Structures are given as C-alpha cells and as structure tokens.
Amino acid sequence: MLESLKVKIVEVAIKAENYGLCKEKAGNFSIRDKDTGYILITPSGIGREELKTEHICVLDLDGNVIEAEKGIKPSSEVLMHIEIYKVRANVNAVSHTHSLYATAFSVANKPIIPIVYESVNYGGYVDIAPYERPGTLELAKSVSKLLLDTDACLLERHGLTTVSNDLEDALLKSRYVEEAAEIYYRSLVLNQFKEPKAVDIDEFAEWKYPEEIKF
Template structure:
C-alpha cells in the first residue's frame, strides 16, 4: 500500500541522518496520499541505517494504524503530523528535524527573521520563522501547539524541540525547507555574533512577496 510514498519517506529519513539534521533516532517524516487521505509516517525508535520502506506505517487521519508490515509503532509525534494535515489541507508532506542551530533558537523561543531573500520560498506570512509554544512530545498539547504557527508559515520552530516544515508537493520539498531553516539559523547566529548581539536588518513581508520569475527570459521554442 502506497509504496511510492513509503520509499520517499524512508529515503528522506535516511538522508536527514546522513546530513546531520536528525541524530540518535530523532525527528520524523510523513507524506499524505491525495486519493485516500492516508498518511505514511516513520516508525518510533528506529536506527535509520537499517530502515526500509517496509518499516513505514500507514495511518488514517483519526490516528488509526491501517498498515504496519514490520509490526512497528508510528512515531510518538504522529498526532502533531495529523494536526498539521488537518489545519493545512494543502500540506502533503512534513519534515520534523532536530538540527543544531535552529533548535538552539527554539530553546530560546526566538523566531528567526527574514535576513536573506531566499526565505521567500518558505511560505512565510510575517517575514519570520515563528515558534510554536512548548508542548510535551507525544501529547495532544504538542499537536495543538502547532495550529497557529502552521497557519502563519510553512516552516516553524517548536519551543525546546526542533524544526517543522511542510510542503504541498512532496516530502523532498518539505525536507529542503527544513534544511534551509537550519542554514538560515546558522546565518542568523553568525550575523548576531559578528554584530556583537545586535539584530541584523531583515526583509519586510511585502518585499518577499514581490519575487517573480524574470520576464526578460524568453523561450524561443
């Protein structure tokens, strides 16, 4: 069932570990099928080195496990994933990482401002990566904490926890967004350090919304 989504989610989970965005079995990933509404999600407590597509779990939007061929449990943060899909029907994939710099700002409950123009691709509405209030991992409170930030942006921090990014296409794009949040966090940290703690200038949301593909580029065929 949903073999393509299983393969994609498994591959991204492995890549996140290789890239260092998820260490020590941390983080989780999912993708939602347009036709059935079912969600393919990573299992809890698995070493990514031995993870296979067969280990992916299929759930419905009511948190019922539809298929778990390896007998594994879905991630304990499944409720958070389902809440995002419920709140943002356009979301088809979610990446939740525990990357170092971004999580450092999450510990401080500090949003990351739009200091470089590339954040125009992160689905921000207030020129920042916002922070969801703290909720204990695995609880309905954690799931509820993501409602407002995921309305505001397609990427956000979770207080004292990590990064969440979602996308309306696939889990590869969701992961790219999470990766870029980590790069943005590093840039922000460097700017603060170089500037002796003084906040750098950042883009206004109106400016971010002005981006468009150059009209001067013409296709002759």
C-alpha cells in the same frame, strides 16, 4: 500498501540525516496519500541506518493504524502530523527535524527572522510553538495552529517542523531554515549581538523573474 510512498519516506529520512538535520532516532517524516487520505509515517525507535520500507506505518486521520509490522509503532509525534493535515488541506508532507542551529533558536525561544531572501521559500519568519510535552495532543494543536499561515515553525526546546505538498520540498524547507538560522546566529556574533536588518516581507511579494530575459 502504497509502496512507492514508503520508498520516498525512507529516502528522505536518510537524506535528512546525511544533511545533518537529525541524528540517531530523532526526527520524523510523513506523507499523506492523496487518493486514500491515509498518512504514511516513519516508525518510533528505529534509526535511519536500519530503516526499511516495511517499517513505515499507515494510519487514517482518526489515528487508526491501517498497516504496521508486528512490534512497530508510528512515530510518537504522529498526532502532530495528523493535526497539521487536518488544518492544511494543501499539505501532503511533513518534516520534523532537530537540526543544530534551528534547535538552538528554539531553546533560546528566539524566532528566526528572514535574514536572507531565501526565507521566501518557507514563508519568511519562523515563529515558535510554546513548549508542550512531546507526543501530546497539546503540542500537536499548538504546532498546527502556528502552521496555518506559514510552512515552517520551531517547537520550543524541541526542533523544527516544515510542511509542503511534497516531502522532498518539505525537507528542502528544513534545509533553508537551518541555513538561515546559522547565518542569523553568525551575524549576531559578528555584530556583537546587534540585531541585523530583516528582509521586508513585502519584498517577497514584489519579486518576479527578470523581464529583460526574453523567451
């Protein structure tokens, strides 16, 4: 069922590890099929080095498992993915990673400000969903509420979640956030922890392709 989407999830999950966004068995990724409304998600307890398409689980928005190999369970963070899809009709992909710098900001409970213009790619500020036990409905609702108006949020003492209409793009947003987090951290260190100036959010709305270029 939905084999091409399973292939995409496996590809993106492996890329995420290769990019250093998550290690071992941490992190999870999902796609919502636009035709059936089903959610395809990475499994619980299987590392990327052994991840195959047959490990990808299929569920509906009520949490009913439609397809899963015997002995395989959906990621324990599946409720977070479900709640995000419930509140964001325009989202069809979710990436949850544990990258070093972004997670450090989540541990410090410090939002990531739009330190570079590339922050426009995920909405600018990356706020933090208050700590809730991983895998719980409380965490799922906390994260989905924060993602109503942005495409990236930190989970306190946990990691980063990004969303998009496409899983490759959701992963790209995770990479943009991690880069911004590293630049932010290094700028704080260089300036003896004096806060750098953020890019004004209005700048994002004002940007347009150079009119001087003629087609």
